[in-house]
Amino acid sequence: MKKTIAGVFAFGLMGLVSIGCGGGVANAPSHISGKVTYKGAPVTGGNIGFAAVDGMGSGSASIKSDGTYSANDIPAGEMIVTVETESINPGTKTVEYKGGNTKMPGGGGGSGSGTVKKMVSSPKPSYASKGESVYVKIPAKYAKKTSSTLKTTLKPGKNTADFELTD
Numbered sequence: 001m002k003k004t005i006a007g008v009f010a011f012g013l014m015g016l017v018s019i020g021c022g023g024g025v026a027n028a029p030s031h032i033s034g035k036v037t038y039k040g041a042p043v044t045g046g047n048i049g050f051a052a053v054d055g056m057g058s059g060s061a062s063i064k065s066d067g068t069y070s071a072n073d074i075p076a077g078e079m080i081v082t083v084e085t086e087s088i089n090p091g092t093k094t095v096e097y098k099g100g101n102t103k104m105p106g107g108g109g110g111s112g113s114g115t116v117k118k119m120v121s122s123p124k125p126s127y128a129s130k131g132e133s134v135y136v137k138i139p140a141k142y143a144k145k146t147s148s149t150l151k152t153t154l155k156p157g158k159n160t161a162d163f164e165l166t167d
Contacts, residue, residue, distance in 0.1 A: 028075070028076050028156035028157075029072070029073045029074065029075070029076075029156065030073075030074045030075065030076045030154040030155065030156055030157065030158075030159055031070070031071070031072050031073075031074075031157065031158050031159065032050070032070070032071050032074060032152070032154060032158075032159040032160070032161055033068065033069065033070040033071070033158075033159075033160055034068070034069060034160050034161045034162040034163065035066075035067045035068050035069070035162045035163075036048060036063055036067050036068075036069060036083055036162070036163045036165065037067055037162070037163070037164050037165065038136060038138050038164075038165040038166075039165075039166070039167075040164075041067075041136075042065075042066055042067025042068075043063055043067050043083065043085060043136050043138060043165065044063070044064075044065045044066070044067060044133050044134045044135075044136055045062075045063055045064075045065060045085060045088040045133025045134060045135065045136070046062075046063045046083060046084050046085035046086075046087060046088055046133075046136075046138075047060055047061070047062055047063060047083070047084050047087060048060060048061055048063055048069050048071070048081065048082070048083050048163075049081065049082040049083075049084075049145075050071065050074050050079040050080075050081055050152075050154070051079060051080045051082070051145045052075055052077050052078070052079060053077070053078040053079065053080060053151075054077060054078075056075060056077070057074065057075035057077075058074070058075075059071050059072075059073065059074035059075075063083070063085075063133075064133075065132055065133050065134070074154060075154070076154045076155055076156045077153065077154060078151065078152075078153045079151065079152050079153070079154055080145045080148055080150070080151055081148060081150035081151060081152055081161075081163060082142060082143055082144065082145050082148045082150070083138060083142040083143065083148075083150070083163065083165060084138075084142070084143040085135060085136050085137065085138050086143070088133050088134075088135050089135045089137075090135060138165050139165065139166075139167055142165055150163055150165075
């Protein structure tokens with residue numbers, strides 16, 4: 001009886017090991033790098049995102065000042081690609097709240113009101129003068145996975161994909 005149980009256990013263990021050594025694992029981590037351009041020029045800042053079509057994972061990366069990006073540990077499979085640059089738009093406005101009895105815009109009580117002010121950038125460190133990201137306005141459709149027309153299929157391991165944005 002002991003030999004039969006040990007044999008079944010060993011056979012089951014061999015089966016699990018052989019599955020693990022097969023020709024690839026679904027959703028295995030991928031690495032992707034490439035360049036994002038708009039009208040032939042590099043998109044010099046912002047973010048690129050990868051969302052699995054099947055909803056089973058995602059990843060993102062910052063776009064460097066030369067238009068290149070690099071992202072690790074993204075699941076393999078078909079991806080919808082999004083690109084946004086509004087996060088570095090110097091004209092983006094923020095709402096500054098004064099705290100205490102401040103009333104939020106659109107109602108909510110209190111005696112004050114919210115004030116809209118232009119975002120003020122922090123002083124740049126001396127090392128930031130090289131390779132500075134510059135805002136490039138791109139079509140809004142690329143920022144949402146429901147409207148982006150960009151797609152790529154990632155395989156486990158290293159992948160390269162360049163994306164040319166158009167109007």
